[in-house]
Amino acid sequence: GNRAQIFLRDLDLIKKVQVGDFDNFTDLGFNPPEYMKKVGNQFGVADMLGEPWKKMKRMVTPPFSVPRLKKTVPAMNAAAKKLRDYLQRNVNNEFVDASIFTRKFYMS
Secondary structure, three states, rough: OOEEEEEEOOOOHHHHHHHHHHHHOOOOOOOOOHHHHHHHHOOOOOOOOHHHHHHHHHOOOHHHHHHHHHHHHHHHHHHHHHHHHHHHHHOOOOOOOOHHHHHHHHHO
């Protein structure tokens, strides 16, 4: 059947709901409960509900704080530059093996 949904587009309101009022908005799963019982959690935190969602959100939020993310920017920029250079060196190839550059640049 149909389920009531709300989609927020205002960034300030999204921040308010996701940060300040998250205790009141715990059941934000993308998939209906019937689907989740059959298939399981496909989207991680986005599909979790209730108390498990609250615990997981508290656990995963700190690593994504602005100060911590700012510290990672130089490393991300360096990795992106290496990837760009690699792809530019291979621009004339018919194809680029994605598994190679995934191992070289995303998993290091």
